[in-house]
Amino acid sequence: MSFNTFGHLFRVTTWGESHGPALGATVDGCPPGIAIDEAMIQHWLDRRKPGQSKFTTQRREPDAVQILSGVFEGRTTGTTIQLMIENTDQRSKDYSEIAQKFRPGHADITYHQKYGLRDYRGGGRSSARETAARVAAGGLARAALAALVPDLRITGYMVQMGPHGIDRGRFDWDEIERNPFWTPDPQAAEDWAAYLDGLRKSGDSVGAVIEVTARGCPPGLGAPIYAKLDTDLAAAAMSINAVKGVEIGDGMASAALTGTANADEITMGPDGPDYGSNHAGGILGGISTGQDIVMRFAVKPTSSILTPRRTITMDGEETDIVTKGRHDPCVGIRAVPVGEAMMACVILDHLLLDRGQTGGVRGAIG
Numbered sequence: 001m002s003f004n005t006f007g008h009l010f011r012v013t014t015w016g017e018s019h020g021p022a023l024g025a026t027v028d029g030c031p032p033g034i035a036i037d038e039a040m041i042q043h044w045l046d047r048r049k050p051g052q053s054k055f056t057t058q059r060r061e062p063d064a065v066q067i068l069s070g071v072f073e074g075r076t077t078g079t080t081i082q083l084m085i086e087n088t089d090q091r092s093k094d095y096s097e098i099a100q101k102f103r104p105g106h107a108d109i110t111y112h113q114k115y116g117l118r119d120y121r122g123g124g125r126s127s128a129r130e131t132a133a134r135v136a137a138g139g140l141a142r143a144a145l146a147a148l149v150p151d152l153r154i155t156g157y158m159v160q161m162g163p164h165g166i167d168r169g170r171f172d173w174d175e176i177e178r179n180p181f182w183t184p185d186p187q188a189a190e191d192w193a194a195y196l197d198g199l200r201k202s203g204d205s206v207g208a209v210i211e212v213t214a215r216g217c218p219p220g221l222g223a224p225i226y227a228k229l230d231t232d233l234a235a236a237a238m239s240i241n242a243v244k245g246v247e248i249g250d251g252m253a254s255a256a257l258t259g260t261a262n263a264d265e266i267t268m269g270p271d272g273p274d275y276g277s278n279h280a281g282g283i284l285g286g287i288s289t290g291q292d293i294v295m296r297f298a299v300k301p302t303s304s305i306l307t308p309r310r311t312i313t314m315d316g317e318e319t320d321i322v323t324k325g326r327h328d329p330c331v332g333i334r335a336v337p338v339g340e341a342m343m344a345c346v347i348l349d350h351l352l353l354d355r356g357q358t359g360g361v362r363g364a365i366g
């Protein structure tokens with residue numbers, strides 16, 4: 001059990017608070033010889049950083065990453081890699097009014113009950129700003145995966161904002177990069193813009209569902225029983241701030257299927273098994289099948305809102321709370337690159353575990 005660390009062989013420890021001097025990730029177990037530099041990691045951080053549209057927080061952070069160790073002449077050395085991002089745009093006075101109160105739906109109250117004190121500035125350690133560190137580690141994982149599994153493509157996108165889901169008939173992979181919501185449905189992007197603008201102006205927020213797909217993942221990653229690939233993916237997604245639900249493949253909806261409908265029928269293709277469908281989300285018995293790995297997670301509405309809500313103070317007095325400052329009306333938007341980063345870290349971790357146990361040798365079919 002580690003409080004701030006995840007992964008078995010590719011181990012990521014994140015550290016830092018939203019209004020502290022800096023935050024970052026300490027990565028142990030990265031394979032040596034991986035080509036990496038700050039620009040390669042920055043590419044991924046730039047997709048998550050705040051202040052990029054009216055639909056996200058207006059805090060302005062460059063999220064500029066510094067590699068402090070573990071890289072020599074542009075390659076990982078196999079030793080501990082320290083990634084650091086300085087905080088530059090803290091505005092802690094926004095939080096002075098709520099320092100003595102608990103935001104409903106926020107970690108404020110549980111942190112206080114557990115530890116008896118908390119860094120309330122920007123939510124401290126519970127801030128979604130912590131996810132910058134995950135994205136930095138994910139950038140490193142992606143670089144390792146690019147060397148080890150060149151065909152792997154990890155892509156996240158939003159499939160639902162509030163009650164409004166995408167139309168899968170309009171799914172367009174190229175559209176994901178073109179709109180501020182990372183959604184594959186151009187019509188949804190238009191509809192959500194108007195919807196979220198209204199919510200934002202009325203001082204409210206909303207949740208979202210994010211899907212992350214890994215295409216080109218080899219079969220054989222993951223292991224029964226406690227080392228399942230889906231166990232680690234679910235834990236990784238659930239560890240992201242504000243996540244309240246995780247699904248693999250058809251997830252909860254698979255309960256409504258019959259065995260006939262759920263069967264991902266198998267035929268023999270030119271290069272091995274061919275699956276007619278993918279209800280399983282690319283994982284059977286905790287082990288990847290070689291199909292697309294499909295994970296979804298639900299992000300709750302941002303709890304820092306301008307609409308007054310009832311709460312209590314640390315002295316137990318009943319009161320109202322309004323959270324001022326710069327907040328995301330839908331924090332799910334910036335959770336998209338975070339979900340991708342977690343998928344990259346978990347797949348790399350399982351790739352390394354599999355190489356250790358089986359050497360990557362697969363059972364023959366045909």
Ligand SMILES: C=C(O[C@@H]1CC(C(=O)O)=C[C@@H](OP(=O)(O)O)[C@H]1O)C(=O)O
Nearest residue numbers: 050057059122123127128129325326327
């Ligand atoms: C800074 C980021 O998001 C922050 C996440 C956050 C929260 O409570 O989660 C609250 C806000 O912090 P602040 O009040 O300091 O502006 C967001 O801006 C980031 O993600 O990089």
